[in-house]
Structure formats: structure tokens, C-alpha cells
Amino acid sequence: MVSQLLVAAVVGLGIGACLQKGRFCFVNAFRDLFAYKDTRVTKGVIAAVLVTMVFWGTAYQFGYFQGFWTPGWGLTGIVGGFVFGVGMTYAGACASGTLYRAGEGYVQYWLTLLFMGVGYVAFVVAFPSLQSTYFASLTFGEGVSLFEISPVPAGLLAIGVAIVATLAYATVLGRQHTGGSERATAASARPATIVGTPVVGLQRLAAGTRSYAAGVLDAWADPIAASKRPWDPRSAALGISVFALIWFTSVSIVGVTGPEARWSGYLLSLAGVDAGSFSYWGSVLFRGAGVGVTVDMVMIAFLVLGSALAAYWSGDFSLRMPRKRRLPNAVLGGFAMGAGSRLAPGCNIGNIYSGLAELSVHSFIATIGIVAGVYVMTHWIYREVGCAI
Amino acid sequence: MPSIDDVVDAPDELDDETAQELYEDADRTQDMMGEVCPYPQVEAQKGLQQLESGDLLVQETDHVPCTENVPKAVGDDAEATVWRSGDGVYRIYLRKN
Numbered sequence: 001m002v003s004q005l006l007v008a009a010v011v012g013l014g015i016g017a018c019l020q021k022g023r024f025c026f027v028n029a030f031r032d033l034f035a036y037k038d039t040r041v042t043k044g045v046i047a048a049v050l051v052t053m054v055f056w057g058t059a060y061q062f063g064y065f066q067g068f069w070t071p072g073w074g075l076t077g078i079v080g081g082f083v084f085g086v087g088m089t090y091a092g093a094c095a096s097g098t099l100y101r102a103g104e105g106y107v108q109y110w111l112t113l114l115f116m117g118v119g120y121v122a123f124v125v126a127f128p129s130l131q132s133t134y135f136a137s138l139t140f141g142e143g144v145s146l147f148e149i150s151p152v153p154a155g156l157l158a159i160g161v162a163i164v165a166t167l168a169y170a171t172v173l174g175r176q177h178t179g180g181s182e183r184a185t186a187a188s189a190r191p192a193t194i195v196g197t198p199v200v201g202l203q204r205l206a207a208g209t210r211s212y213a214a215g216v217l218d219a220w221a222d223p224i225a226a227s228k229r230p231w232d233p234r235s236a237a238l239g240i241s242v243f244a245l246i247w248f249t250s251v252s253i254v255g256v257t258g259p260e261a262r263w264s265g266y267l268l269s270l271a272g273v274d275a276g277s278f279s280y281w282g283s284v285l286f287r288g289a290g291v292g293v294t295v296d297m298v299m300i301a302f303l304v305l306g307s308a309l310a311a312y313w314s315g316d317f318s319l320r321m322p323r324k325r326r327l328p329n330a331v332l333g334g335f336a337m338g339a340g341s342r343l344a345p346g347c348n349i350g351n352i353y354s355g356l357a358e359l360s361v362h363s364f365i366a367t368i369g370i371v372a373g374v375y376v377m378t379h380w381i382y383r384e385v386g387c388a389i
Numbered sequence: 390m391p392s393i394d395d396v397v398d399a400p401d402e403l404d405d406e407t408a409q410e411l412y413e414d415a416d417r418t419q420d421m422m423g424e425v426c427p428y429p430q431v432e433a434q435k436g437l438q439q440l441e442s443g444d445l446l447v448q449e450t451d452h453v454p455c456t457e458n459v460p461k462a463v464g465d466d467a468e469a470t471v472w473r474s475g476d477g478v479y480r481i482y483l484r485k486n
Contacts, residue, residue, distance in 0.1 A: 023454045031427060038461045092425035104453070105477070108425055230457070318477025320451045323423035381427060385434045 007250045008299040014243040015254070016306025019100040021227075021314070022236020024048075026094035026348040030374040037388045044233025045352070046169065050162045051241040052357040056248050057158025060147050064249040070143030070360045071345055076135060077366035080344030081351065083336050085373020088348065089381065091333025095256040095347035098337075099300060103307030108322035111330035112337075113260075119338020120261040121268070127280040134343070146359035161359070166205070167198050174201025228314050244354070251295055253354040257341035258285070259296040266291055280342075344369065400460045400469040403482065408472035411482055412447055416440060421450035422478075429455045429481075430462035437466050437485055446483040456481060 018024065022044060029045045032038040059065050088094045091112050093101055098116070101109040123130075147154040174197040212234060219226035244254050265281035269291045276282040276291045286292070311317035322330065341347040344366045346355060352370060355363020379387055403411070412418070419436055421429040429450055436446050446467070448459060459481050460469030467483035 023457070025426075025454060028426065028454060028458060032458055032461065035427070035430075036462055036464065038458070040457070040461070092427070106425075108423070315473065315475040316453050316477055318451060320477065321423055326423065326425055326428075329425065378427075382431060385431055 004251065004295045005298060007246060008295050009302050011243045011247045011251075012299040012302025013306035013309070015240055016100055016103060016303035016308075017310035018231075018236040018239035018243070019096055019303070020104060020307040020310040020316070021231040022233040022239075023230065024100075024233055024236045024240070025097040026352060027088050027092060027097060027374065030371055031089055031378045034375055034378045034389045035382050035387045041233050044237045046165070047234045048237035048240050049353060049356045050165055051238060052244050052353070053359070054155070054158045054162055055241055055245040056253075056357055057147055057359075058155035059245060059249055061153050061155040066248070066250065066252050068145040068148070068358050068360065069253045069255065069346075069350065069354065070145050070358075071362045072139040072141060072143045073362040073365055074140040075138040075365075077344050077351070077362055078369040078372075079134075079138065080340050080342070080346075081366040081369020082340070082373040082376075084340030084344060084347060085370040085375075086377045087333045087336025087338075087340050087373075088370075089333075089374045089377035091329050091337060094349075095260070095337060095341065096303075096349050096353075098334075099256065099304055100307035103304040104311040105308070105317050105319045106322075107320060108326060108330055111322065111327070112334040115331050115334030116257070116260060116338035116341075117264045117267075119335040119340075120257075120264040120342060122335075123339050123342040124261075124265070124278050124280040127278070127284075130343075131279075141361075143360065143362050146361070157359070167202075170201030170205050171198045172201065173204050174198055230314075244357075247299070251299075253358055254349055255296065255346070255354065256300060256349045257338070257347040258345075258350065259294070259300045261285055261338075261342065262294060262297050263300075266293060266297070340373075400456070400471050400481075403470050403472040403480075405472070408480060408482075411445065412480060414445060415447040415482075416444040417446045419446065419448045421448045421452065421455065424450065424455075425452060426454055426458065427462075430459050433459050433463055433481070433483060434466075437463055437483060440485050442485050444485050446485065448481040448483070450479050450481065451477050453477075453479070455479065459483075 024044060025041060026045060029041040033042050091098065093109060093112065098109045098112050102113055147157065150157050152160070212232060215232070216235065247254055262285050265275035265285060269275040276286065281291060282288065308317060337347070344351065346363065346366055348370060351363040351366040356367060417436055417440060419432055421432065429448055429452065433446065433448060440446060448455070456471045456473070456479050463469065463483055465486060467485050470482045472480045472482070
């Protein structure tokens with residue numbers, strides 16, 4: 001138990017610091033992609049998912065793991081994911097973003113956390129009837145990770161999926177590139193071939209990675225100054241993946257809203273509510289072990305502290321008071337995130353980060369739901385100035 | 390030799406003195422303290438639409454991500470520089486092209 005608490009502290013502090021330094025925000029990653037075709041943070045998210053997938057697949061193959069998180073799959077992922085995606089875009093921060101900004105001193109996101117808590121409690125109260133209606137009719141099958149059922153060894157499967165994903169990304173990149181040069185040199189342009197497009201994309205990807213690596217090497221010349229500067233989201237992604245590997249081998253996959261929902265039950269039990277008598281807290285979240293502090297609850301508390309320390313070190317910490325007109329974003333956005341994350345189930349970390357990295361069928365569906373929610377809400381928020389995609 | 394600035398793709402930073410001078414010269418300022426994403430991005434785009442080429446729009450904000458995503462949001466419409474106070478306040482200078 002002591003060693004697990006130590007792991008929780010190290011992993012929480014590490015992930016919190018990486019999130020803060022990389023401004024690793026899943027809303028930014030998708031919203032700014034849709035609004036401006038800005039892929040800076042999106043690249044970080046993709047890197048984090050792929051690197052973590054290879055780490056976890058390899059660790060699983062050699063038996064260094066505790067377990068996957070694979071809820072039953074079905075339309076709950078679309079419905080709950082969509083509600084969560086709308087909520088996080090309106091709130092201006094995802095589940096992990098809310099936590100790291102709470103650590104940076106944003107009162108706005110403490111309020112968001114509070115109303116996520118209200119969302120969890122509302123869900124817990126409604127759970128018995130949701131279970132027999134919503135979950136019973138929209139869940140189609142047992143949850144599974146492709147790592148468990150694939151005849152290919154998990155490590156190889158992860159590497160294979162990472163290569164396919166990289167090629168797909170290179171094709172998109174190459175198409176943009178050849179599309180641009182075709183216009184520029186219309187007379188001499190050859191039509192892009194099926195083979196040519198990914199190759200151009202891979203060359204660009206390689207060039208981008210080289211300049212990134214050179215920049216990181218350059219930063220090593222003065223590590224203290226570099227540690228105070230903002231980091232490339234890809235650096236944060238690598239850091240997060242290393243801490244997530246430690247967590248995977250010793251505890252579980254990384255989650256945020258699950259532990260938060262446990263916190264809501266635990267805090268209410270301290271206030272005298274018999275949280276264990278509610279079936280969602282008692283038998284689902286705490287699995288009949290009694291309402292108490294679990295190791296993942298400790299981890300996310302340290303995540304907030306890690307972000308606070310990193311922010312203080314970088315000159316980004318300050319107690320920020322919210323504006324009155326942004327209170328609806330915290331109240332409604334927080335509530336939708338809390339409730340949506342339970343309806344899916346899972347948040348951006350459980351589904352987009354951990355869920356895709358562990359190749360969970362449910363998380364593929366929930367990721368579609370979350371991204372669709374971000375897309376719709378982004379178009380609504382930018383209705384006056386317009387979106388690029 | 391590429392520097393870290395090429396990698397993080399962040400706008401150039403201003404020193405304290407230049408930042409103050411420019412702030413006093415601004416054609417328009419927007420108080421974005423306490424705001425969250427993406428509203429400063431939307432306000433910057435709307436604000437620039439009402440300015441002439443060469444005019445300076447300055448946003449004062451306490452929201453860290455804005456120092457990068459506001460310049461990204463205005464794209465080629467303006468040249469962006471930022472100033473970091475060191476205690477959680479930032480100014481984003483947008484000179485309309």
C-alpha cells in the first residue's frame with residue numbers, strides 16, 4: 001500500500017507537471033483544429049496516444065500490467081461522449097485540463113470541478129433507473145481490448161497500429177502539401193499518386209520531427225531556463241506516456257472522472273451521507289469495498305499539486321478570479337462533463353487517451369461521440385466569426 | 390540551427406519597457422482578465438475586423454493558453470507579440486496587417 005501511494009504521488013506530480021508545461025488541452029486540440037486548422041496540440045494528443053499504446057501493448061505482452069478498463073460497448077459511448085464533448089467545449093477545458101488549471105489557481109475551474117461533482121451526484125441518484133432503461137437498451141456487447149483478443153502479440157499489434165496511424169496522418173499531411181504546390185506550379189504539377197501522397201507526408205513528418213528533436217537538444221543547453229519556458233505539447237506527450245507506463249504496470253490505466261466521481265462519494269460520506277447505499281458508488285465505483293480513499297483518488301490529487309508546482313516554477317501560478325459572465329460555462333459545462341462522463345462512460349482521458357491506447361472497443365465509439373460534441377459546440381461558439389473545418 | 394522558438398511556435402516576447410510603451414500606444418485594448426478559451430480568440434478576431442491596417446490591438450489576459458492560441462486564431466490578419474509579467478498576467482499585441 002505504501003509503495004502504491006508512492007507511485008500515485010510520483011505519477012500524479014509528473015502527469016500534472018507535464019499537462020501544465022505542455023498546456024495539454026484536449027479541447028484546444030480539437031476545437032482549434034476545427035476553428036483554425038491549428039494542429040499544434042492535436043499532434044501532441046496523437047503522439048501521446050500512439051506512444052502510450054506501444055508502451056502499454058509491450059508491457060501487456062510481457063505480463064507487466066494490472067488490468068484494462070473495458071466497459072461494454074454500444075451507443076452509450078456516442079450519447080455520453082457527445083454530452084461530455086459539448087460540456088468540455090463550453091467549459092473551455094477537458095477533464096484533465098480542468099484539473100491542471102485548478103492547480104494553476106483558476107477559481108473558474110474550481111467551480112467547474114464543483115459542478116462536475118454535481119453532475120456525478122445527479123447521475124448516481126438517477127443510476128438505478130438509467131441502468132434498466134438507458135444502459136440496458138444502448139449497450140450491445142461486452143467490453144474488450146483488442147490486445148486481449150488479437151492473435152498478434154500485443155506489442156507488435158501496438159506497433160502495427162501506430163505505423164498505420166502514422167501513415168494515415170502522413171497521407172493527410174501530404175495531401176495538404178501537394179494540394180498547395182499544385183496550385184503554385186500548375187503547369188508542371190503531376191497529379192498526386194496514391195503512393196506519392198504518403199511519401200510527401202512522411203518526408204514532412206520526418207522534417208518536422210527532426211526540427212523538433214533539434215529544438216529539444218538545443219533546450220538541453222540550458223535546462224533550467226528551458227524548464228521555465230512553455231514546452232512543445234509533444235514533449236509533454238512523451239513525459240505523460242512515461243508516467244502512464246509506470247501507472248499501467250503498477251496500478252491501472254489512467255483515468256480522471258472515475259476517481260473524481262469516487263471523490264464526490266467520499267466527500268459526501270464525510271458530510272454524513274451514506275454514499276455506499278447508492279448502488280453506483282457502492283457496487284460500481286467502490287466495488288463493494290466500502291467508500292474510502294483509493295489509490296487513483298490520491299493520484300489525481302497529486303496531479304493538481306504537480307500542476308501547481310510547475311505553474312509556480314514557470315511564473316504561471318496566480319489566483320485568478322472568474323468573470324460573472326463566464327459562470328454559466330463553469331456551471332453548465334461542468335455539469336455536462338460530470339454527467340456525460342458517467343453516461344459514456346469515461347472522459348477524454350479514459351477514452352481518447354487511455355481508451356485508444358489500450359485499443360478498447362468502447363473507447364473508439366466514445367471518442368467519436370466526444371469529438372462530435374466538440375465539433376458541434378465549436379461551430380456554435382464561433383458562429384459570428386466562422387470555422388475553418 | 391533551429392532554436393526552441395521554432396519548435397514551440399510561440400510569438401516573440403517583448404521586454405517590460407517596450408511592452409508598456411506599446412500598451413500606452415494601443416488603438417484598442419481588450420480586458421480579457423478572468424476569461425477562458427475560446428472567447429479571447431473570438432474577441433480578437435472581431436476586434437481586428439474593426440481596426441485599420443497598422444493599428445495595434447492589445448489584449449490583457451490571465452489565461453496562459455491565450456498567449457499562443459490568440460496569435461494562431463488571428464493568423465495572417467495581424468503580427469503578434471506577447472509579454473509575460475511573470476506572475477500570471479499576459480499581454481498579447483496584435484498589429485493588424
